[in-house]
Amino acid sequence: MFKMSQYSFIAGVISIGLALGCYVLAIVAARLARRRMVMTGAGGGGTIAVGRRGASNVAAYGTLLAYLGLVFISASILFRTIASGRGPFANMYEFTVAFAWGIVVMYVYFVRRYRQPALGLIALPIALALLLYAMTIPSAIDPLGPALQNNLLLSIHVAVAIVAYGTFSISFAAAILHLTGGETGRRGLPGRELLDEISYKAVVIGFPFLTLTIVLGAVWAEVAWARYWSWDPKETASLVTWLIYGSYLHARVIRGWRGQRAAWLLVVGFGAVLFTYFGNLFFGGLHSYSGLS
Amino acid sequence: MTRMTQPVRTPAITRADRKTTDDLDGGLTVSPADPGKRLWHFFISMRTGLALMLGLAVLGFIGTLLVQADPGLQGDRQAYAVWLETVRPKYGGWTGVFDALGLFSVFSSIWFRGIVVLLTMSLLACSVNRAPRLWKRAVHPRTNMSETFFAHAPLRASIATAADPGTALAEVQTAFRARHFRTIVNHDGDTIHLYADRFRWGPFGTVIAHLSLTLILAGALIGTAWGFRNNSLAVPVGSRVEVGYGTGMSIEAKSFTDSYYTNGSPSDFASDLVLYMDGVQVIAQTVRVNEPLRAGDVTFYQSFYGAAAVMTVADPTGRVVFDRGVPLEWATSDDKYRVGQIILPDAGLTAYVVGATSGEVDPRIKPGQMQIEVYRSGLEGEPIATEIISQGQPANIAELDFTFVRERQFTGLIVARDPGAVFVWIGAGLLVSGISLVFLFPGRRAWARIQRRPNGSSIQVGAIVRHDVTFRPDFQHLVDDIELALTGSSPT
């Protein structure tokens, strides 16, 4: 089972990598097509159509590969769960794969819903980077220390966090496209209006999940460390993340904050997500279960 | 025939239209002269809320970046000064600056407290400001909208039909009802006004979320004011220890077990505890890392463990004045020795029991031996007597007979009472429910106006969309349905 898990993992990495390759190719093709359109003028209609269709075909293959990647990574996590006999959320390797999985799940959800594979240009590299990072850290299945043995609570806490982080990475992707693209989406990117909508939808899913993550974390802390809140750096970092996304929800309805500034809040928010996530590695604290220290 | 305009974003609406949409925006533009009102407007302003949330985020970020002093150091200037020196190498010249700004204890600093107080006031003000309006909006919504509204609403459409107004109204109502909207119709002369809403209780989720945050903060405050916490209650196996803090409780450890995996990492710590209330046994339970013992609002958690020495002390008449396990709960700074304390109030003496740390081979204090150091209580300085004694062999030290009976383990507990926790949990539950309510059941409102025309009737439909972005496509479908029903042709 452990071996199967590893093979699926590799297959997942390759699929996501290829998906990303397709998207990049699609963008390049679309830009070339546009250039051709400029060069050939109005008479070059036929060429454009071919160029465009080629690009969207490549993008469609990319999306298929992303689905495939999701299947493989899910299988990898499933096999590992069977092999270890516990929730797949107990060390840095498992968290990292789960985080990447969350991003791909949310990406698939949003791409099905909004048909904007351009999101993948930002979201998939993050997922891929996490997977590649996971390959560099120890992946052995170790027994759990006493504080981690509350398996159900731990599993729910992390699973909920993964959903939140996955959606936040989508809002980050949309925010980046918003900040780099033009009003109506230059360079074959979606328009701002739509990107705003995607960001907001993602946060609408992510924010309640992040709230629940923090509450469950507090429940667990109360049971295991005798205190629902102790300003442990990881706890604090997740609170900071929560406050930033909370700010975003309010900023969106304040004139002068919508659009650009709100998009910046999403970028900062995702920075906070990564900081919370990788914080283990530098701030220690009670959450130092990463197995790396 | 349909004129379905592309959604116009809210800034496009003029001030006058904002009024007609009975919009609940906290972002006020006029600032009144009355200072009381100014203050009120400050607290209900979304900009204030935003600034406070971001301010808190910045402080939190500082709190994760800078090493924070243990809260126990507060009030102990000397210990704090010692601690400050330990971080000075890390922060160099900034140490003094950070210290002066209170950044080494950010979460009890004036900045943090100030923002939390302002945030609480703002949350309360927002709720007081919004709740009655939301109520009014849900119970007595405004049904009639003016021409301006239908001309500028972010979502709008107008349909001309050959049907008479009554039929048109029926179709509009059917379309809304099919989408689970509630409809209210108001005939005003020749004009029929229709108001439709869905999930009108959803927006109360914001009020619940905001108020639950204040409940959580109140719970935290109650916990600090009326709770207590002892992070290190060491109970030697076989002994009973007073809990203190006016609880009238004492706790006995029947046994302690620590288990390990084959690779040496710990797998379980468990203590069999018996709790007594005013001397009467009330609960017996095994306490583990994730399974505390709860008695009312007092909770006992497994926290640490170590070696204890069972000691007896007899006075010169042979009366036993001490007979208990002494937890060797402190370590010397070189970690070679473990130290426990015996207080003998009648004799005015304090004795320290010193044993070698397990695993250490010490030339002086051998396994099966303890060193006893006796001091006059309250006086620092040299001990009045020091002697190493062997297990089971009484020794006369400072005119008392000390016997090291045997070695046992002690279990280290955290004991805490938190009368505020219940509010925190209720608040947390409400917070999650409130936020879910807002997002899962986004309140939607729309208006329609039907007027008789020479060749049938005209229908205008308008809606505001503020957060709930999926309303836009749904609105489009709604208009398409009305159109299809009344004209028999579906617009493209």
Ligand code: HEM
């Ligand atoms: C940590 C603090 C806060 C949290 C977690 C929070 C949470 C929320 C949430 C989840 C919403 C719904 C947003 C949406 O529908 O998109 C909301 C809306 C709102 N919040 Fe807060 N809030 C906080 C602080 C504040 C403060 C301090 C104020 C007062 C200035 C405030 C005023 C409002 C208002 C007026 C709305 C309604 C916005 C609208 O519908 O136009 N909030 N809040």
